[in-house]
Amino acid sequence: MTDTRAGGVAATAGWTAAARAAETARPDALFRDDLAAALAGPEGAARYERYANPGTSEFLAVRTRYLDEAIAAHPHLAQVVLVAAGLDARAARLDWPAGTVLYEIDRPALLAAKDARLAELGARPRCDRRAVGADLAGDWRAPLAAAGWDAAAPTLWIVEGLLFYLPEDAARTLLADLATASAPGSVLAGDLLSHQSMVSEFTRDGLGRLREDGCPWLWGSDEPEEVLTTAGWRGPDVRTPGEEGASFGRWPWPPLPRGTLGLPVNYLFTATV
Ligand SMILES: C[S@@+](CC[C@H](N)C(=O)[O-])C[C@H]1O[C@@H](n2cnc3c(N)ncnc32)[C@H](O)[C@@H]1O
Numbered sequence: 001m002t003d004t005r006a007g008g009v010a011a012t013a014g015w016t017a018a019a020r021a022a023e024t025a026r027p028d029a030l031f032r033d034d035l036a037a038a039l040a041g042p043e044g045a046a047r048y049e050r051y052a053n054p055g056t057s058e059f060l061a062v063r064t065r066y067l068d069e070a071i072a073a074h075p076h077l078a079q080v081v082l083v084a085a086g087l088d089a090r091a092a093r094l095d096w097p098a099g100t101v102l103y104e105i106d107r108p109a110l111l112a113a114k115d116a117r118l119a120e121l122g123a124r125p126r127c128d129r130r131a132v133g134a135d136l137a138g139d140w141r142a143p144l145a146a147a148g149w150d151a152a153a154p155t156l157w158i159v160e161g162l163l164f165y166l167p168e169d170a171a172r173t174l175l176a177d178l179a180t181a182s183a184p185g186s187v188l189a190g191d192l193l194s195h196q197s198m199v200s201e202f203t204r205d206g207l208g209r210l211r212e213d214g215c216p217w218l219w220g221s222d223e224p225e226e227v228l229t230t231a232g233w234r235g236p237d238v239r240t241p242g243e244e245g246a247s248f249g250r251w252p253w254p255p256l257p258r259g260t261l262g263l264p265v266n267y268l269f270t271a272t273v
Pocket residue numbers: 009010011012013016017083084085086087088105106107110134135136137138159160161162165166
């Protein structure tokens with residue numbers, strides 16, 4: 001994947017694809033992604049090793065499964081957008097209801113390299129997959145509409161592994177713009193980083209490696225409900241790993257109580273407009 005070799009935040013797509021490949025290799029895998037290893041390549045696998053931290057592989061597996069289940073829970077939403085799709089292979093690996101259109105937004109160069117690799121691998125989408133090259137900190141709505149997205153129909157938005165790579169202002173603006181763009185009945189599902197993850201002694205080395213590689217985590221919040229409701233999302237259901245619906249037998253620790261200081265935590269969420 002040329003684009004991931006270029007470094008920066010696009011390269012993190014190789015990291016998370018390698019994490020899905022590692023999960024797929026387990027006998028008790030929470031999901032199967034048979035394209036992940038080839039999409040991640042050696043560069044992605046190297047990053048997976050480099051960023052290994054206690055809880056990281058567990059969290060990435062739980063996050064993927066949580067969002068797979070969020071997708072499965074909304075089969076009536078025939079318009080799905082992967083906001084920062086990276087090397088996600090859900091188009092090929094999920095059993096989509098007939099008529100589903102799946103839009104994948106990410107950097108144009110990453111999507112071009114991904115499309116080329118998918119063609120080499122003979123991968124076949126099981127839905128109408130449409131790649132949309134756009135800057136999520138800029139105008140993504142016009143390219144999405146040009147690809148056929150219908151603003152009048154409800155959308156399932158999946159924001160996985162993105163928000164903490166954007167400056168906080170841009171991330172909050174994106175969340176608000178997604179809410180504004182959403183027809184009634186739309187759903188948002190994704191993940192957020194806690195502020196504790198940014199300041200914990202347990203993430204200091206990992207954060208340093210991400211900074212060195214030009215893809216630093218930029219922000220987190222200990223008030224995920226506030227982030228979502230301020231952006232216009234209603235009724236956020238927020239879970240931490242280990243809680244019911246966010247464990248799947250993979251998370252080996254009890255969930256951290258809200259307000260715990262000094263320990264990193266991630267949030268998985270689903271919300272509506
Ligand atoms: C950690 S990866 C996550 C990819 C995928 N959702 C997953 O979970 O494997 C972060 C992705 O965000 C994309 N990204 C970051 N900033 C972006 C921006 N401003 N516009 C478009 N894509 C962006 C990167 O190219 C990368 O693919």
